[in-house]
Amino acid sequence: MSYYSEGGIERHSYDVVVVGAGGAGLRAAIAAHEAGADTAIVCKSLLGKAHTVMAEGGIAAAMGNRWPEDNWEVHFRDTMRGGKMLNNWRMAQLHAQEAPERVMELEDWGALFDRTEDGLISQRDFGGHRYARLAHVGDRTGLEMIRTLQQRAVQVGIDVFMECTVTELLLDQEDGDPRISGVFGYWRETGRFVTIEAPSVILATGGIGKSFKVTSNSWEYTGDGHALALRAGASLINMEFVQFHPTGMVWPPSVKGLLVTESVRGDGGILKNSEGKRFMFDYIPEFFRSETADTEEEADRWYDDKANNRRPPELLPRDEVARAINSEIKAGRGSPHGGIFLDIASRRDADYIRKRLPSMYHQFKELADVDITAEPMEIGPTCHYVMGGIEVDPDTQQSAVTGLYAAGEVSGGMHGSNRLGGNSLSDLLVFGRRAGEAAAAHAAGLEKRPVLTDDDVRSGEWRAVAPFNVEGGDNPYTIQQDLQQTMNDLVGIIRTASELEGALAEIEALKRRAQSMTVGGHRQYNPGWHLALDLHNMLLVSESIAKAALAREESRGGHTRDDFPKPSPEWGTRNLVVRLDEAGTGVTLTEQALPEMPDELKSYFEE
The missing domain is CATH 3.90.700.10 (Succinate dehydrogenase/fumarate reductase flavoprotein, catalytic domain)
Known part of the structure; x- marks a missing residue:
């Protein structure tokens, strides 16, 4: 790692940067480090305070400790049926096959699971699962997972940038094929800017719940990773599917x-x-x-x-x-x-x-x-989880942007239209590891590292301080309150075309208001400024959700249309893909065929 200061901006260099320190981020960082990559974690909050700690029930894995009849095939079938068959079958397959090994790995690293009478890891029942398969620690499983992974990351010596927010993904576009060159962000305490050069970036930023009025999500969940990926050129998939726990x-x-x-x-x-x-x-x-x-x-x-x-x-x-x-x-x-x-x-x-x-x-x-x-x-x-997210390769978790990976709730495809309880924690472990290994391999295989230019840094700095240069505009807290009310009332658990059209019109008006947000004071200890930056992400993601919800004319999983109350066979074969529009201020929507499941896996669904 190298470090220097230029023009008052900290600059660092790594092989792999992981944005987010929840279960997916920590597991990805550990995997990248073990693969030989110089790795850093950037987290918006303090290490150990990730939203993963709120996951209480357990880690879904077909270990067969309670019911020997359980196996990966049954878990795969349950996951696909829970997602109403809109899941990426390959992700669901890998998840079911690899989850037991990832749980045993946690135990090897010191996780203290509840036990059965025979001394095996205890497993409990959960909705949508045929057998009791959630490995648990009372109702504090997420806390134990984070404690274990955090301890492992510190033990192996991974650098952590705490209370640091990433506002830009930086790209090297010299050869016409954009590829990741690093990240730009700021220290939340001081407001000072920081850049980290890296050819591989893994987004593990979690969900989007703070766009809704009633949510189980913590303050960090403002859709940062989804929006960062969109602006870098990646696509989002099936954003209409929002789970209300x-x-x-x-x-x-x-x-x-x-x-x-x-x-x-x-x-x-x-x-x-x-x-x-x-x-x-x-x-x-x-x-x-x-x-x-x-x-x-x-x-x-x-x-x-x-x-x-x-x-x-x-x-x-x-x-x-x-x-x-x-x-x-x-x-x-x-x-x-x-x-x-x-x-x-x-x-x-x-x-x-x-x-x-x-x-x-x-x-x-x-x-x-x-x-x-x-x-x-x-x-x-309560708004709890978004099944949609960054479109990734199921085996490597790489997005459409070279060098950009995603794991956990910020990625899409694994859960289809609805996530089963407990699958989120095993999802973090399985695909966090895969993303970390792939990101490290990408960095190691480069003949020439991408270039991070001074112009990129200055551009990130200019966009970050823009709210300080406006007078007489809206307060960011007012805009957030109006956005949350709009999403709660018009894009909630039951939806109609007229309400979704109204939501999109209101989001457009909020985007115009956000262009002239006013932030007072200076960059030190300024939560109003932090929210002003987050709001651009929240508005972009909210538009993605509402636009996809309007397009999908059926009810399936976490998406219920009062005007189309039943699932449609035609829509059951289509994904909806969202990309940034040419102006860079909104999103466009296209349909895409669902990947075809192999015949040998289809046989698991024959009665």
């Missing part, structure tokens, strides 16, 4: 949207409306009817004998459960604070709940003054 806290208002882990339902919790009815039996879709219990007696037997009974309807995929909850609330059968009830107190004793769900017990006790061992929780849908 069925269970977020609804009370008090200060924690509205905070995640309530699916483990509550996996361990026996049931959903009730204000009339005390267990309503999920009324919402079983035809696609899952053959494997879903239609009586309470049969549903309750499933926990004791999964091999011979159909699973409870509370464990349907998340999109189905979220729509059912939304329907009950709209029908006037909601809870006092606008949600519905999640009840595990009547199903499990207090010691079991405190042992299996310690975080949930403390979260509700401390934040809502609710004892979940004695009374139901009030919950409702």
